[in-house]
Amino acid sequence: MAKFAIVYSLRDPAGLGSAKMLVDILKARSIDCPGTIECFTSEHAIIAGFDLDVIDFEFLDERPDPSAEAVIVLSRHSSESKRKTLSVHHVGNPTMSSWGGEPYTLSFSYPALSKSLLLNYRRIALEENLYDYDITLEATHHGPTRPVKPIVFIEIGSTEAEWRDERAQRVLALTVAETISKPLRECKPAIGLGGTHYPERFTRMHLESDICFGHIIARYQLNQGVPNNVIKLAITKSYPRKAEVIVAEKKSLKREQRELIENIVAELSITVDYH
DSSP: OOOEEEEEETTOHHHHHHHHHHHHHHTOEEOOOTTOSEEEEOSSEEEEEESSOGGGOTTTTTSSOTTOSEEEEEEEEEOTTOOOEEEEEOOEESSSOOSSSOTTEEOOBOHHHHHHHHHHHHHHHHHTTOTTSEEEEOOOOSOOOSOSSOEEEEEEEESHHHHTOHHHHHHHHHHHHHHHTSOOOOOEEEEEESSOSSOHHHHHHHHHSSEEEEEEEOHHHHHHHOOHHHHHHHHHSBSSSOOSEEEEOGGGOOHHHHHHHHHHHHHHTOEEEEO
16 A cells, blocks of 8 residues: 655644544554654554645655655635635646746646545545535646655635534545545546636546546636646656546637647647547
């Protein structure tokens, strides 16, 4: 079984509350981890809190556990829509816009981990009668971008009321505990192009097919200008192997964007599936 680093910010009520519940569920014990504020260990994970915002966790290759295969970040999600969400996403800045991390840079995705997290999130939310939250993927956004380890964010959104909702925190904690204790599901790694920030079609495929999404670049990001090399990064920066298919929402794409995709398909010998 893989060993994971599970990290959170002490400034974030969603991440901190979920982490406390996860420590209890896993019966994790407190240990000293250099450079952390608090740190715990269990059979499959090191769990650590830092006094920084999660988008600035550029040190994840070294802290809290350099031997961890991948990192799961417990976090709040904010949105102007105030939509109640339980979400999973990968990190990076496909455009010049950046909120943490470098522009035009993506971290490594982990499609199989993302798929298992979202499937478990949906199932456990139903088991815990948490019906008032939407289960969704999000498009790739924000930092950190420097680490080489694959990073997946699991979040509660989108206002302070949800961040402090102990029902949602419990569902998040149970989801992570379940995911790290069992082998990940086999799936076909893909990237998604088009759709909204909360991509309904890609979320449905992630949950109901053998496809598992790494990076997703939404329509609004493509329209801001995503360089050719960033789409290539989305394909290649996928752990443990590169994406095998591009899933594109055709109605979201302009002609020149479709032409760009076709050029990348030819260059990288990858298939494209238009929806």
